[in-house]
Amino acid sequence: MLRLSPAQMQTxxxxxxxxxxxxxxxxxxxxxxxxAWLLTADELRSHIITxxxxxxxxxxxxxQQVCRYLNVAAHYxxxxxxxxxxxxxxxxxxxTTLMQPGERLDHLVQTCLHRQSIEEHNLALRQQxxxxxxxxxxxxxxxxxxxxxxxxxxxxxxxxxxxxxRINPVGYxxxxxxxxxxESVANANKNAPNEIPWVNNSYSLLRKKDGEHxxxx
Amino acid sequence: xxxxxxxxxxxxxxxxAQKYSDSQPVxxxxxxxxxxxxxxxxxxxxxxxxDGVGLGGIALLLSRGDKQVLTGKTAPDGVYAFKGLEPGxxxxxxxxxxxxxxEVLETKALVGDEGKSSSVASWQSAPESNVEExxxxxxxxxxxxxxxxxxxxxFPRTIWEYGKNAELKKLRHDNMYILLxxxxxxxxxxRQKMQAIASGDQLIVQRQGVPEHLxxxxxxxxxxxxxxxxxLLSLKTAKGVLVADISSETDDKGFVxxxxxxxxxxxxxxxxxxxxxxxxxxxxxxxNPIDKVSGWQARLNNLGYDCGKExxxxxxxTREAIHAFQRVKKLKETGEMDEATKRALLVLAMS
Numbered sequence: 001m002l003r004l005s006p007a008q009m010q011t012x013x014x015x016x017x018x019x020x021x022x023x024x025x026x027x028x029x030x031x032x033x034x035x036a037w038l039l040t041a042d043e044l045r046s047h048i049i050t051x052x053x054x055x056x057x058x059x060x061x062x063x064q065q066v067c068r069y070l071n072v073a074a075h076y077x078x079x080x081x082x083x084x085x086x087x088x089x090x091x092x093x094x095x096t097t098l099m100q101p102g103e104r105l106d107h108l109v110q111t112c113l114h115r116q117s118i119e120e121h122n123l124a125l126r127q128q129x130x131x132x133x134x135x136x137x138x139x140x141x142x143x144x145x146x147x148x149x150x151x152x153x154x155x156x157x158x159x160x161x162x163x164x165x166r167i168n169p170v171g172y173x174x175x176x177x178x179x180x181x182x183e184s185v186a187n188a189n190k191n192a193p194n195e196i197p198w199v200n201n202s203y204s205l206l207r208k209k210d211g212e213h214x215x216x217x
Numbered sequence: 218x219x220x221x222x223x224x225x226x227x228x229x230x231x232x233x234a235q236k237y238s239d240s241q242p243v244x245x246x247x248x249x250x251x252x253x254x255x256x257x258x259x260x261x262x263x264x265x266x267x268d269g270v271g272l273g274g275i276a277l278l279l280s281r282g283d284k285q286v287l288t289g290k291t292a293p294d295g296v297y298a299f300k301g302l303e304p305g306x307x308x309x310x311x312x313x314x315x316x317x318x319x320e321v322l323e324t325k326a327l328v329g330d331e332g333k334s335s336s337v338a339s340w341q342s343a344p345e346s347n348v349e350e351x352x353x354x355x356x357x358x359x360x361x362x363x364x365x366x367x368x369x370x371x372f373p374r375t376i377w378e379y380g381k382n383a384e385l386k387k388l389r390h391d392n393m394y395i396l397l398x399x400x401x402x403x404x405x406x407x408r409q410k411m412q413a414i415a416s417g418d419q420l421i422v423q424r425q426g427v428p429e430h431l432x433x434x435x436x437x438x439x440x441x442x443x444x445x446x447x448x449l450l451s452l453k454t455a456k457g458v459l460v461a462d463i464s465s466e467t468d469d470k471g472f473v474x475x476x477x478x479x480x481x482x483x484x485x486x487x488x489x490x491x492x493x494x495x496x497x498x499x500x501x502x503x504x505n506p507i508d509k510v511s512g513w514q515a516r517l518n519n520l521g522y523d524c525g526k527e528x529x530x531x532x533x534x535t536r537e538a539i540h541a542f543q544r545v546k547k548l549k550e551t552g553e554m555d556e557a558t559k560r561a562l563l564v565l566a567m568s
Contacts, residue, residue, distance in 0.1 A: 009246055017244035031230035052243055063237040071230040088457065097276050097290045099339050102239070107292060109231055111273070114293035115459050116225045122451070122462045129449055129464065129490035 017052075020063060024048045024070055032074040047078045054081060058093045059101035068105055072112060257301045258416035259334045261327060262309065264295045264319070266427040268476050271295020275424065276313045280411075281305070285340035301338035308411040309420065314370040316410035323421040324414065332417040349407045351381075356400040359482060359502045362393035363429045364455075367479035369404050372425040379405045395506050395568060428476035431484060433499065434567070435471045438521070442471025449490045450475055453483040464490075477501075507563055510535065513554050516566040517542060 004012070025044055028036040036044055048070060055061070055069040058081075072089075073080055081090045092098075092108045126132045241248060264275045273293035280286045289297040299307075311319050326332070354365050366373040377386060377393040381403040389396055396402070414420050431450075435443040446467045452460040463475050473486055481501050488495040504519075505512035511529035518524050522538035536552040543550045546561045554562075 012246040013244045016246055020243050027230070027233065031226055031233065061242045062239045063241050063243055064234055064239040066243050067234040067237045068231060071227055071234060074230075075225075075227045095290065097288050099288060099341070103289070107290065109227075110292045110294075113225070113228055113231070114273070116227065118459045118461045120225070125449065125462050125464050126490075129447075129487075130492065131449070131487065131490050131494065 020066075021045060021048050021052075024067065027067065028070065028074050031071070035074050047073070051078065058104070060105055062102075065102060065105055068109060072108065075112070255335070257334050257337070258304055259327060259332050260299045260302060260307065260309075260414055260416055261331070261419040262289075262291070262297050262299075262422060263419065264291050264311075264422045264424055265322070266424055266476075268428055270428075272424055272427065275311060278310045278312045279414075280308045280310070280343060281340070284343045286343045287338055287340060298334075299338065300334035301336040302334075302416045304416050306413055306415050309414050310409055310411050311422070312409065314407075314424070315372065315375060315405075316408040317372045317375045318366075318370055318425050319422050320425065321412055321420060322423045325419050325421075327417055327419050351406050352404045354402045354404050356396045356398055356402060358398045359500060361396055361502045362402065363426065363479045364502065365402060365404070366426055370407065371404070374426070376402060376404060379403055381405075389506055392506075392568065394502070395504060395512075397506055397509060427479060429479045429481075431473065431475050431477045431481070431501065432567075433473045433484075433486065433497075435467055435473070435488065436520075440565075442469075443467055443488075444469055444471055446471075446488050447490060448473055449487040451485045451487075452477055452481045454478055454480040455482045456480050504568070505529075507559055510554075513539070513559075513562065516562050520562075520565060 025036075025041065025048065028044065028048070039047070051070050051073050052066055054073075055066045058069075060066060060069050076086060076089065077083055080086050081093060083089075088111075089108060092111060093104050095104060095107075098104045098107055123132075260279065262277055264272045264277075266272050271291070271294040273291050273295060275291045275295070277289045277291065277297055277299075278286055279289075279299050287299050289299060291297045354369075356365075362373045362377050366376050369376075373393060376382065385396075385400060385402065386393075389400070412420065412422075435446065437443055444467060448465060448467060450463045450465075450473060454460060458478065458480065460478060460481065465473075465475070467473055467488075477484070484499045484501055486497045486499070488497065504515045505527075507513070507516070509529065510531050511527050514524040514527040514529070514535055517535070517538045518527065520542070522542050524535040524538045525532075539554060539558065540550055540552045542548075542562065543552075543558055546558075548557055548561060549555075551558075
């Protein structure tokens with residue numbers, strides 16, 4: 001019989017947790033690109049770890065439950081459960097009329113999706129009646145346009161008409177590090193005018209709001 | 218009203234999350250032994266309003282013979298399923314609603330897998346019955362019996378017809394939708410009822426008195442109805458619940474007539490939505506009774522006779538508006554709200 005010491009079990013548990021966190025990094029970057037790609041890997045990991053703990057506070061511990069909790073957090077804000085503007089969400093997560101923690105999570109997600117359906121319905125109706133302009137969309141571009149290689153500005157064209165994501169009117173907060181990186185790229189271009197410019201298409205999307213906060217417009 | 222399911226990122230991510238284990242905790246090194254799954258039964262309850270639309274957030278209580286209970290709350294589509302039940306008969310109640318506030322519309326058998334479940338129900342001891350005693354509700358501006366009936370879990374007529382409210386009923390001309398701030402409404406003791414239900418069945422329950430109706434009539438300057446005018450109605454509720462906008466046309470008498478949640482406090486009606494929209498905003502339930510100056514002012518303002526602020530003061534502007542109204546209606550121009558003027562105003566304002 002193979003016997004595992006507590007230390008070995010601890011290492012295995014750590015490995016399993018790390019593996020799940022790595023999975024969640026990929027999951028969030030795939031399904032919430034507008035949020036996840038604006039964070040550094042460390043920032044994203046840190047949010048995931050915090051959310052695993054927050055989910056455990058609501059007795060949501062299974063992989064599926066934590067993944068669903070992360071989905072909600074990525075959509076509504078990493079601290080959605082302590083945001084006074086989203087008090088209805090915490091009310092659902094702590095409502096003991098629903099006896100199982102998983103039922104509360106189901107109810108929360110169903111309510112979120114229902115609200116989204118209503119928001120989409122109201123938006124579509126107003127667009128159809130000509131009360132508001134059609135939705136602003138951001139078209140997808142190859143990842144390297146955002147992340148790195150040097151190319152002349154005229155070569156940078158959107159390569160597909162597929163809509164990647166819709167701008168959330170509330171505004172996504174950008175990470176400070178990304179802002180600084182965009183700033184430094186712009187400054188570097190200014191200082192070395194003869195060099196091939198380092199193109200960073202994300203820069204045009206960044207707008208300084210005030211102090212430490214940055215939003216997409 | 219039902220909507221197309223959202224195709225949002227959250228909806229997509231929610232589907233993908235189903236591939237992760239619902240039994241394996243994050244960071245666990247061992248898998249739980251798969252239990253031999255015993256098939257249990259389900260009871261599904263759907264709560265709808267009088268318009269047949271599902272109502273979310275309605276508390277349910279299922280009890281069995283040994284005083285053990287299960288509790289639940291309906292999802293936004295009005296449905297809740299009690300899972301993991303032994304075959305047998307149970308009693309259902311809606312603990313936050315008075316017995317006259319709900320009735321069973323239909324019972325039908327669940328078909329196929331809908332009626333089966335492998336989960337286990339977590340029965341718990343019944344809470345001590347907490348009978349809510351009779352209480353007095355002091356009306357705030359904008360409240361009517363329809364609104365407070367939803368809050369306290371009553372059918373509006375049950376409150377209005379309650380013996381201790383007889384005096385108020387007489388004072389307000391039997392109009393439970395037009396009350397004055399600081400009016401006192403007696404809320405009766407809540408009465409419970411139980412409904413027997415068998416496992417494997419679905420029960421459709423109707424909440425009485427929900428939704429309420431909003432009726433606003435649009436007239437031309439010559440008081441002819443504005444017929445067939447397209448409009449967009451959007452609502453705000455006291456509870457911050459999102460309400461779907463409604464797009465339609467005024468009916469053959471110029472009415473916007475739509476079901477609304479009782480908790481709606483503010484309505485915006487955009488007539489002729491498009492490049493030249495006409496926006497009208499209403500504080501729902503803010504109109505005071507006709508025997509108060511503020512009540513005259515609200516009605517005259519709505520009819521286009523400008524009284525200025527609805528402050529309850531009979532100033533020169535209000536008198537001027539009364540004069541104008543009497544002139545148009547060919548009444549004796551006194552500038553006073555006499556009985557004839559009041560009657561004419563009530564007929565035109567309709568409440």
